[in-house]
Amino acid sequence: MIYHLQDKVVLITGASGGIGASCARELYKLGAKLVLTDLSQKALDTLAAEFAKERVLAMAMDVTDWKSIKKVTNIALSTFGKIDIVFANAGISWKESAYTVFNCDESEFKKILEVDLLGVWRTIKSTLPEVVKNKGQVVVTSSIYAFTNGMCNAPYATSKAGIEMLARSLRAELAGKSASASVLYPGWITTPLTEGVFGGDSLTTKMREIGFPPILRNTISPEKVAKALVKGLQHRKPRIIVPARWVPIQLFRGIVGIFSDWFLANHTRIQSMLLELEDRTKK
């Protein structure tokens, strides 16, 4: 049975980013009403200007701040009367350079977990009563980093693996309530988040090129993610993996993981680049 998106109220975090904005546009095309949230009100207003006023609410919201989430949830409810779908999508990675666990700054490591792991939990926890009441859906933006080695991106990968399990657990818990939770696993997407490993930083760019086989190396557009998200919502899919070339890796993640962990630990060039990276980012 298709879950129709017409008149569904969708709350999106990280809505003015690459994936968030593309998904907002795709959901809008199918008749959804949008609650767009992100850090910058100005960026949200620019995005909201693309849509009819009566079908959009744009409000700054910081996923590290309970008060901010609760305030926006309440305003969304008084504006639209309900929330059907929560798309917990906001996420960050290292601010400037990549780091290893050995030489990273503690506060930056913690900040990434605050946004990518606890921010998703806060967003879900604050809106879940509404989703359950409306037999709606929760989608978390995890990543292929939930099941591939997170070398040089440990707090990010830790968070993405964590929210994957959060949503899988939630899906089982919600089944008896006719609501559902799904995990979105984007591969490499052309957004500001991947600029470093696609030329912005020659060292991590090279590591990506050595660490991934050619078929898994390239980016796709956020518009493709949006199309996959919408299809996933319409069918309440447990897993939305995009691009599809990552499906076999997800399915055989156990065995692929054993091989890739071994490969990265034993590749002489990668190991010397890790030392180079630590040297470059030495405090």
Ligand SMILES: NC(=O)c1ccc[n+]([C@@H]2O[C@H](COP(=O)([O-])OP(=O)(O)OC[C@H]3O[C@@H](n4cnc5c(N)ncnc54)[C@H](O)[C@@H]3O)[C@@H](O)[C@H]2O)c1
């Ligand atoms: N780009 C990729 O290749 C890729 C791959 C897999 C998963 N993802 C995930 O997709 C999601 C969207 O990322 P994107 O690629 O569109 O990057 P993006 O940087 O364009 O968007 C991320 C958005 O999150 C917002 N944000 C950051 N901190 C926030 C906070 N504390 N509260 C609220 N919003 C906050 C940012 O302002 C930004 O608009 C992220 O969770 C990211 O980890 C991205």
